[in-house]
Amino acid sequence: MSAGKGTELLPSERISIRAGSAWARLPWIGAGVGAAALAASLLLGTSDPKQFAFSWLVAFLFFLSLALGAIYFVLILYAMQGGWGIVVRRLAENMMATVPLFAILFIPVLLTMRSLYPWLDVAAVAKDHVLLGKEPYLNRSFFLVRAGIYFLCWSLVALAYARASRRQDATGDLAISARLRRFAGPSIVALGITQTFASIDWIMSLDPHWYSTIFGVYWFAGSLVSFFALLTLAVVVLQRTGLLRNVVGPEHYHDLGKLLFAFTVFWAYIGFSQYFLIWYGNIPEETIFFRERLTGSWQGASFLLAAGHFVIPFFFFMPRTIKRRPAALAVGSVWLLLMNFLDLYWLVMPSLHPGGVHVTLLDLTTLAAVGGAFVGSAAWLMRRAPLVPVRDPRLSESLSFENA
Amino acid sequence: MPLLRPSLPEGSPYFGALAEFATPADLYRACTRVRDAGYTRWDAHSPFPVHGLDGAMGLRRSKLPWIILVMGLGGAATGFLLQTWVHSFAYPLTISGKPHFAWPAYVPITFELGVLGGAFGAVFGMLGLNKLPMHHHPLFEDERFARVTDDGFFISVESWDPRFDAEATVRLLKGLGAVRVDLVENT
Numbered sequence: 001m002s003a004g005k006g007t008e009l010l011p012s013e014r015i016s017i018r019a020g021s022a023w024a025r026l027p028w029i030g031a032g033v034g035a036a037a038l039a040a041s042l043l044l045g046t047s048d049p050k051q052f053a054f055s056w057l058v059a060f061l062f063f064l065s066l067a068l069g070a071i072y073f074v075l076i077l078y079a080m081q082g083g084w085g086i087v088v089r090r091l092a093e094n095m096m097a098t099v100p101l102f103a104i105l106f107i108p109v110l111l112t113m114r115s116l117y118p119w120l121d122v123a124a125v126a127k128d129h130v131l132l133g134k135e136p137y138l139n140r141s142f143f144l145v146r147a148g149i150y151f152l153c154w155s156l157v158a159l160a161y162a163r164a165s166r167r168q169d170a171t172g173d174l175a176i177s178a179r180l181r182r183f184a185g186p187s188i189v190a191l192g193i194t195q196t197f198a199s200i201d202w203i204m205s206l207d208p209h210w211y212s213t214i215f216g217v218y219w220f221a222g223s224l225v226s227f228f229a230l231l232t233l234a235v236v237v238l239q240r241t242g243l244l245r246n247v248v249g250p251e252h253y254h255d256l257g258k259l260l261f262a263f264t265v266f267w268a269y270i271g272f273s274q275y276f277l278i279w280y281g282n283i284p285e286e287t288i289f290f291r292e293r294l295t296g297s298w299q300g301a302s303f304l305l306a307a308g309h310f311v312i313p314f315f316f317f318m319p320r321t322i323k324r325r326p327a328a329l330a331v332g333s334v335w336l337l338l339m340n341f342l343d344l345y346w347l348v349m350p351s352l353h354p355g356g357v358h359v360t361l362l363d364l365t366t367l368a369a370v371g372g373a374f375v376g377s378a379a380w381l382m383r384r385a386p387l388v389p390v391r392d393p394r395l396s397e398s399l400s401f402e403n404a
Numbered sequence: 405m406p407l408l409r410p411s412l413p414e415g416s417p418y419f420g421a422l423a424e425f426a427t428p429a430d431l432y433r434a435c436t437r438v439r440d441a442g443y444t445r446w447d448a449h450s451p452f453p454v455h456g457l458d459g460a461m462g463l464r465r466s467k468l469p470w471i472i473l474v475m476g477l478g479g480a481a482t483g484f485l486l487q488t489w490v491h492s493f494a495y496p497l498t499i500s501g502k503p504h505f506a507w508p509a510y511v512p513i514t515f516e517l518g519v520l521g522g523a524f525g526a527v528f529g530m531l532g533l534n535k536l537p538m539h540h541h542p543l544f545e546d547e548r549f550a551r552v553t554d555d556g557f558f559i560s561v562e563s564w565d566p567r568f569d570a571e572a573t574v575r576l577l578k579g580l581g582a583v584r585v586d587l588v589e590n591t
Contacts, residue, residue: 272508
């Protein structure tokens with residue numbers, strides 16, 4: 001297996017974005033849509049700043065989940081010396097390298113944090129002995145320091161891996177793979193810890209009285225479901241336009257399908273565990289979370305989430321034929337992305353609208369604003385390097401991969 | 405004793421023809437030819453899995469996943485219904501203020517029995533489909549065949565294959581690059 005073998009196997013028209021193609025225009029489309037949606041969001045937000053704050057938070061978390069999921073995937077491939085996924089790793093690298101952007105997209109959250117997090121209200125905290133007890137953790141300056149640490153940690157890992165992988169495209173240096181593998185394990189640990197704390201800071205503390213010790217894992221599980229859905233969708237759409245032909249095949253789709261299936265089950269396992277223990281313990285300060293989400297139209301949203309994020313995809317992704325059929329996988333992926341958006345909406349929004357689901361135009365415009373920025377920058381990164389890591393030592397293993 | 409011996413038709417002097425090949429690549433090529441010649445009752449034997457050999461042999465997908473699905477769903481249904489019967493009908497006790505039909509409490513057992521059913525389906529279904537355990541097989545009488553656990557690659561064509569003909573089949577196998585072809589007695 002020579003290091004240069006990959007490049008001979010892969011004609012460049014299949015693995016790089018041609019200038020003038022729709023893919024090459026995508027960064028500008030993303031920027032345009034994002035800017036227009038941002039303007040619309042700000043306009044709508046002036047009359048309803050609280051709604052803007054919550055809608056933006058949901059949109060921010062939804063796309064951040066995709067970027068974080070991508071980091072995990074790349075790290076796991078290195079840590080496990082995975083062969084099969086090398087052909088789709090560059091796509092994941094492009095998604096994860098957008099992570100520094102989220103530090104900027106976090107600014108609206110910082111500007112509106114007083115509307116989001118009740119524990120920032122010093123007068124209210126002083127009268128509340130529970131919040132007073134949590135004050136050493138839940139206070140403004142420590143919150144900001146932690147957010148800084150999260151973005152620093154994620155950006156360092158994401159950029160280091162994305163850059164090193166690109167450097168290997170040019171040099172074919174095998175030492176790069178060895179070094180990235182060595183750092184993958186500790187990086188996964190760092191990411192797991194920071195994402196857990198981020199979930200506490202940004203989502204769980206919306207209701208500062210409530211707590212759940214499994215919450216970080218719940219967000220992690222959802223992140224990986226939505227990331228694998230986006231990765232699968234990206235591969236299918238790229239192949240429809242002639243890219244990655246004969247690079248990604250049914251065997252790779254089969255594995256992506258297996259991962260979608262597995263993480264859907266994992267998400268349900270964690271989600272049910274959280275519900276089950278709270279239901280069983282029946283302690284008011286814990287059950288309030290589900291009481292809010294089972295009153296009014298939130299009940300319908302909860303049932304839709306259970307059915308749509310688990311029962312339906314569980315049976316849909318089970319057959320082998322579905323996992324090997326790109327069109328079916330794409331449909332399932334779009335569905336799971338919608339469901340993951342619903343999941344985050346369901347986590348965040350009841351704090352603003354405890355009576356029932358209240359969909360506003362701001363939910364859509366903020367999603368388009370953050371989405372435009374995320375898709376645009378991932379597409380911009382896609383133009384700058386081949387779509388597969390052409391000199392990765394495991395590339396030929398990945399190209400000829402077969403499920404046993 | 406049909407469980408421990410293959411149930412083979414009576415009256416044929418041969419079990420079939422056994423061809424030995426030198427390499428996995430030869431075995432693979434020979435399999436595609438035996439498949440294309442239209443044989444249906446034959447098998448390939450190798451000390452280790454040869455990638456793609458099932459395709460070269462023209463094997464259909466295993467029925468095992470369906471057995472596992474049915475057994476898994478059956479296990480889950482058993483677990484759920486058993487608990488429903490016990491807690492809601494047979495012994496309706498109030499436990500920590502929960503209703504008698506407290507379905508969330510049934511989920512762990514339902515899940516575990518689903519997994520157990522699926523695992524049993526996988527293991528025993530696999531044994532059943534492979535007709536295992538099988539303590540005797542006519543091929544064991546062939547001296548060369550012992551090497552199948554070491555470095556021997558074999559194709560056996562059974563004599564009750566509709567296309568089997570002692571001379572023609574042996575000729576075919578020799579033509580496919582077999583190192584050696586034997587007719588194995590039906591024991």
